[in-house]
């Protein structure tokens with residue numbers, strides 16, 4: 001864990017190190033074999049997701065989620081205009 005984050009996690013938050021330096025952030029979480037028991041239902045990033053159908057976008061789709069949310073209008077625009085993703089639950 002980066003030193004600047006030590007002691008700053010909130011209850012229920014967990015530091016998870018990346019598994020592959022070639023992976024982007026979303027890939028490192030969603031493709032992490034140590035998290036295979038986690039059930040990902042939603043996520044958000046500080047920058048738009050890099051791609052819809054490859055890299056992080058593919059990892060999001062493979063986790064059963066989809067990109068969405070209001071179009072990202074901040075700095076660091078890249079790839080898609082989405083920085084939110086979630087899973088629709090059927091009832």
Ligand SMILES: [Zn+2]
Pocket residue numbers: 024025026027049050051055056057
């Ligand atoms: Zn990416």
